[in-house]
Amino acid sequence: MSTSLSYSFRHCPFSWLLLLLPVLLFSCEGTDVQQQSNQVPAEVFVPAVRPPYVRPASLITALEDSSSHWVDSVFNTLSPEERIAQLIVVEAFSNQGPDYEADVMRLIKQYKVGGLIFFQGGPVRQAKLTNAYQAASKVPLLISMDAETGIGMRLDSTVQYPFQQLLGAVADNGLIYQMGAEIAAEFKRMGMHVNFAPVADINNNPNNPIISYRSFGEDRLDVTAKSLAFMRGMQENGIIAVAKHFPGHGDTEVDSHHDLPVIPFNRARLDSLELYPFQELIRHGVGGVMVAHMHIPRLDSTENLPSTLSKPIVTGLLKRQLEFKGLVFTDAMVMKGVTKYFDTGEAEAKALIAGNDVLERLANVPKAIRAIKKAIANGDITQEEIDRRCKRVLTAKQWVGLDKYQPIDLANLQEDLTPATADSTNWAIAEAALTLLNNRKHMLPVRQGKGLSIATLSVGAKRPTVFQRQLKEQAKTTDYVISRKAGARETARLWKKLRKHDVVLVALYGPSIRPSNNLGYSKAARQLVQKLAGSNKAVITLFDNAYALNQFPGIEKSQALVIAYQPHYQAQEAAVKLLFGQIPARGKLPVTINQHYVYGDGISKDKPLIAGP
Structure with missing residues (x-):
């Protein structure tokens, strides 16, 4: 015993009790001290620090990992009905006024819908609405x-890139x-996360009223390669691409x-053509697939059943056979392809039962939720399955950064959405797409001999066009403009x-900036084009859907014929450069138009056209 301890015992008779007291206290069951000691772990141990979320390279990888704390924590705050609502995307416009905006806000606040799909409006208005929503x-x-x-397809004052038919002509x-x-x-920049693109449909039917110029073309390998390039450009930069319209x-x-x-083809045909781009996109990690409203009896014989509502197609073919692990979106649930035979609510419930993850653009949200709850109660789909899909949607939200949501910064928004790089890309694409189909007697490039009289004609315009103004910088021209609806007297005088x-440099335009399935020319206007094509003096450039050549019988007789695909100013200026030999012709037809012009046609040179003898 140490000196100090001996000292304490000698001078304090009860010192030995002090030494025994802790032993006595800890040996007694049920004492306050013991109860406190049993509570120590809950008060003393610090929870393990969770590692920060590391965003996977692909959405598919993220969806296959179910260990997200953010996803679980958000999911646990949701009622069963709110978990259904997370699978719903409603439409939103930024040009419909306060009453419409209040309706969208009501769906967000009252029903807790999971997402929005924006349509027409303006960028600043949409950004403000997005922040509020x-x-x-x-x-x-x-x-x-x-x-x-691009967003210019929906929003004013922003960049619009070409439709896919033009891109299909680019090598x-x-x-x-x-x-x-x-x-x-x-x-x-606009606080958006999902683009319903690319169109992976193979358009091999010139009479297709809905896909047409929205497709890259008729060749499955070209459509696949270009769809992959578009998809990778978006997804490697953090935006979810959604290939459409499955199964083709x-x-x-x-x-x-x-x-x-109604699609009558059997599985062998679908495998060899329509399904091929989707198979490859799935293999390379596309994040989303949109299912079309089509009846395909060879895949599901249920009468009048759209593919969107077909379990054999959505779950059996897309998810199981093609092994798609991403998000499955329906096409718009307001379209007649689904509403013609199925009521609102019933259709949405059947779409979820079929295997879709996300319902897009509903006509009636509360009615749909009630029908889905009824389907759960009836055992047609389980709440557990709804919960699983809800977590997948939340996982996608985390992948696009919504776990660290920040409002859109409105400063310099307009300028940021019109960068110089976008204009440069549009120029490069327009020049690369120009497709030269005829160049008889070396009509191109246009030669400007002394005393040569050159006229320009824009058909389908109200005033001189970009094409004509640019031509005037290259040569002395006399310019004419005529309506698509011109009558016989007017066309006769012009002829x-x-x-x-x-030489007559002719430009053919449709009714709008986007390509058209029908240009809407009058009989007299078509006959004028036919006369020009039959002359030995016309260079004709079509600034519209390549299939529109079929609306001009005899156009194949023209001395020179160019397809520019769209009337964007870059395409019009690029066409002028081609006509005067300043750039080469490099484009190839992405579709077969008729017996005169087939897929792959295009007089192509690696250097600008050289005038012949």
Whole structure:
């Protein structure tokens, strides 16, 4: 015993009790001290620090990992009904006024819908609405857009890229990847996360009323390669790409917006053609697939059943056989392709039973939720399955960064959405797509001999066009403009004037900036084009859907014929450069138009055209 301890015992008779007291206390069961000691772990041990979320390279990888704390924590705050609502995407416009905006806000606040799909409006208005909607939402909203040509397809004062038929004429798929990357940047700047693109349909039917110029073309390998480039451009820059319209909407003559198309092909045909791009996109990690409203009896013989509501197609074919692990979206649930035979609510319930993850653009949200709850009560689908899909949607939200949601910064928004790089990409694509189909007697490039009289004619315009203004910078021209609906007298007078010129540079336009299935020319206007094609003096450039050549009998007789596909100013200026030999012709027809012009046609040179003898 130490000196100090001996000292304490000698001078304090009860010191030995002090030493025994802790032993006595800890040996007594049920004492306060012991109860406190049993509670120590809960008060003393610090919970393990969770590692920060590391965003996987692909959405598919993220969806296969069920260990997200953020997903679980958000999911646990949701009622069963709110978990259903997370599978619902409703439409939103930024040009419909306060009453419409209040209706959207009501769906967000009252029903806790999972996402929005924006349509027409303006970028600043949409950004302000997005901030307001996100602030009001219990769970951050997944914001999407059907923007096959970029946000300019929906929003004014923003960049619009070409439709896919024009892209189908381009040999360099790197330009398509670049376009996808730039669209992704625009989406991020606008606080959006999902683009319903690319169109992976193979359009091999010239009479297709809905796909047509929205497809990359008729060749399955080209469509696949270009779809992959577009998809990678978006997804490698953080935006979810959604390939559409599964299992392939290219060979139809019915618009599913207005009726239910019937696809008669068997599985062997579908495997060899329509399904091929989807198979490859799935193999390379596309994040989403949109299912079309089509009746395919060879895959599901249920009468009048759209593919969207078919379990053999959605679950059996897409999920099991093709092993798609991403998000399955329905096409718009307001389209006649689904509403013609199924009531609102019933259709949404059947779509979830079929295997879709996300219901897009509903006509009646409360009615749909009630029908889905009834389906759960009836045992048609389980709440556990709804919960699983809800977690998949939440996982996608985390992958796009909504676990760290930030409002859209409105400063310099307009400028940020119109970068110089976008214009450069549009220029490069327009020049690469120009397709030269005729060049008889070396009509191109246009030669400017002394005394040569050159006329320009824009058919389908009200005033001189970009094409004509640019031509005037290259040569002395006399310019004419005529309506698509011109009558016989007007065209006859114009023909008399045009006959006096040595060369007539003709531009054909449709009714709008986007390509058309029907240009709507009058009989007299078509006959004027036919006369010009039969002369030995016309160079004709079509600034519209390549299939529109079929609306001009005899156009194959023209001395020179160019397809520019769209009337964007870059395409019009690029066509002028081609006509005067400043750039080469490199485009190839992505589709067969008729017996005169088939897939792959195009007089192509690696250098600008050289004038012949």
